[in-house]
Amino acid sequence: MDTAQPRDPRPRAAVVVTGSELLTGTIADANGPWLARALTGLSLQVDRIQVVGDRPDDLVDALAAAAGCALVITSGGLGPTADDLTVDCVARFAGVPVELDPATYDQVGRIVAEWARLRGNAPAGPLDPALEAGVRKQAMVPVGATVLDPVGTAPGLVLRRPGGPLIVVLPGPPGELQGMWPAVLAAPPVRALLAAVPAAAARSLRFFGLSEPVLAQTLRELDVPGSLEVTTCLRHSELEVDIRPEPGAEAAAAALADTLAARHGEQLISADGTGTDELLARALLDRDWFVATAESCTGGLVVARLVDRAGSSAYVAGGTVAYSNQAKESQLDVPAETLAAHGAVSPQVARALADGARARFGADIGIGITGVAGPDGGTAAKPVGYVCFCVTTGDGVVLARDPVLRGDRAQIRARATDLAMHLLLQVARG
C-alpha cells in the first residue's frame, strides 16, 4: 500500500471483466490480476480493474469510463448464448456495426462440430440448428476488427475506437484467455502500441521477517524520488518490494534497491525477485541433497509446496503426515518416552520427527513440524498457534524454532508452512 505517486509517463490501460458469477462471490476473478501483471510487465500502467455483470448497460458504462486509456482489455461474455453480450457492447462503444465474418463462421463451426462429435451427441453432417445459432452469434464481428483464432470456441478481437483506446476482447475462461495472449501480442495494432512504450526495468527485492511498517519508516527516511514507484506486497510471509523507475531513472532504482538490501540485509532473501521456494530448490540441487518432511499440524502443505516445482523428484525424497502419536512412533520412530515426557507438540518431538523423516526416506535434510493449529487443543502453556519446527541434516546441523503464530487455523497452517520453507532454505544455503 505504500506507493510514491510520480507523474507517470507510461500509457494507461484498463481491464474490464464481465460475469455475473463473479459478483455473487461464487468465484474470484482470475483474469484481472493475470492481465494486470502481464500489462505491468509490458511497462503499461494499469489504471483500474472493473468487474461487471452480464448487463449491457453496465458493460458500456465501464468501457466509457476507460475511454481515456490507451488500451482496454475485456474478458468474458463471448459465449454462444444470448446473455453473452460483449461483442455488441464493444461495437456500440466503438461506434461500428457488427457483421457475420464468413471465415470465422467456418472456423467456429468446424470446432463446434468436432466437439459435438467427440461428446457423442451429434452425428457427422450439418449442425443441429441450436448449435448453428450459437456459431452464427460467435462469428459476428465488429467492422474493421482483427479476429484472433479461438483457443476454445470463442474468437478474440482487436479493435480501435476512432480517437480512443485500442480494445482487445478476450474470452472468460482463464485457460482460453491466457492461451490467446501470444496472439494478442502479435496483432499489429498491439505491436504498434507497445513499440511506443518507453521500457524501464523494475527492481524487485524479497525479505522474510521484515514488516511493512518498518520498511515504510525506512522509505520515509530515504526520501524516495518521485521518479520511482515503490510497491510492497506481503505474500507467503515474504515482503516483496518492487521499485519501478520512470524511463531514465533506472540508476536511482538500482541505488534504492542496493540501499534497502543493505539496510535490511538480515531479512533479505533475494535482490532479484526470486522467492524462497525457488531458492530452496536451487540450494538443494546445488548440494545434491534430498529433503524429507514429517508434518503434523501442517498436514502435507510443506511437502506439497516442495513438490510444486517441476523437476522436484531430483531433490524431494518424500514426506509423512503423522497426526496421531501412534503414527509418529510407527512411521517416524519418535520414541514413546519422548512423546510421554514432552507431549506431541514439543521441540523434542519436532527434532525426533526431523531425524525420523531423514532416516526413513534416506534424505540429507529433514524437517519436523508439530503444533496446535486450533481451533481446539490449546492450553496455557501451548496455546493455539504454538508450533515447533526442527531442521536437521546428516552432518549434524540442527535449527529449531518454536514461535506462537497468529491467526485462525488456516492462517496458522499457512504461516507454519511459510516458516518451514524459510528454515529449510536457511539450512540448505549453509
Added chain:
Amino acid sequence: MDTAQPRDPRPRAAVVVTGSELLTGTIADANGPWLARALTGLSLQVDRIQVVGDRPDDLVDALAAAAGCALVITSGGLGPTADDLTVDCVARFAGVPVELDPATYDQVGRIVAEWARLRGNAPAGPLDPALEAGVRKQAMVPVGATVLDPVGTAPGLVLRRPGGPLIVVLPGPPGELQGMWPAVLAAPPVRALLAAVPAAAARSLRFFGLSEPVLAQTLRELDVPGSLEVTTCLRHSELEVDIRPEPGAEAAAAALADTLAARHGEQLISADGTGTDELLARALLDRDWFVATAESCTGGLVVARLVDRAGSSAYVAGGTVAYSNQAKESQLDVPAETLAAHGAVSPQVARALADGARARFGADIGIGITGVAGPDGGTAAKPVGYVCFCVTTGDGVVLARDPVLRGDRAQIRARATDLAMHLLLQVARG
C-alpha cells in the same frame, strides 16, 4: 456465465477496492470476492467490483460511478501514511468535512503505542512524533460518521451521503476487513438498510462430472422463468449451480432445483450446496472411519485437503508422500516385483499404495495415487496427465480409476486431488 436476467428488485451494492499493488498484479484482490459473497448472502445485488490505485481522483470517480447504489463498500487506503487517502475521498464524495475524533485518537494511539512496545522499538511514554502523525491521520473522521473499532490499527467508518448511498469504509488487509464485518452488520444504519431488503432464499446444487455445456442445454430445454437467476461455477472440479429467486418465486426455485437434481442425479453431489470435502468428512465421522493416503504425483495435496477442516484428527490417520520407488517399497510396502512388472505409474502400484497406507497407519480406508504430472516423464503408453487412483477399505471394497487428466503440471495435480477426494467420498458413502 449462463445467467437469466430478471428485473431485479434487490437493492444494489458496489465494492470499491483501492491499492496500487493490486493493479500491478503483484497480488490478487481478495476483498472484492469476499464482500461480493457476503453481500449476495444478505440478498443484495452486487453491481460491480472496481479496483483502483492509490490516486484520489480515481477513487472519487469510482465512488461517483456507484452513486446510484444503495450501499458502497470501500476497502483499503486507511493506513497512517500520506498515500492512504480513502477517508478524504469518501468525505469529498459525501460532501462533509473531516475532523479529529478525540476518542478514536486515544484508541488508535493506545494500539500503536502497545504495538511499538511489543516490537521493542519504543520506550513507554509519549509516542515518537512520526508515529503520532500517523495516529492523528487515522483519527480524522468525516463529520456524522459512525466509527467502527479497529481490528488492526485502522478504524472503519459508516457514513451516509445525503440523498445517496450508505458508505462503509473498511481496511485493506483481509483479516482486518473480515474481522470488522460483524461490527458493520451491527451498525444501526446498516441494520436499517438490511431490514428493508426482501429475503429470498437461494438454492444451491453441486455436481461432479457434469459439464457446463450439458447443464446449459438442460437449462435451455427447461425454459427457466425470468424470476430466477441461475449462475454456475466450476470449482474444485465441482459444478456449483445457484438458483436465486425473486421474492415470491421461491417455489419455482425449489421446483427447478428438484428437476435438475433428478435430471443429473448420477452426477449430483448434494442438493443443499454442501461440497465434497465436507460430505467426505461427515461420511468418515458417521462410520467412525480413519483415512490414510499414499501420494506420489499429488505430493501431499490430498492429505492437506483432508486436514484442512477443523476436527480432522478424528478421521485422518495420516499420509505418506512417496516419490521414489525406494520410498514406495520401504515406507508403504509396495512389492519390488509389482514396481518392476508394471512400473511406478500403474493401477497395480496405486492399489498397493492404498493397501500400504491403510496398513501402515492402521486406517479403515486408504487411497493410493501415482501418475505423470509432467512436464517431463510422459511416454506414449503413459502420457503426461495419466494418473492411477485406487481406494481400498478393510472390508474389501476396491475402487480404481486411471484417467488421463488435462492441463499443465499444476492443473493435473489439482484435478487429481479433486478426483481423489471424490473417489474417497464415493467409497465412504457406501
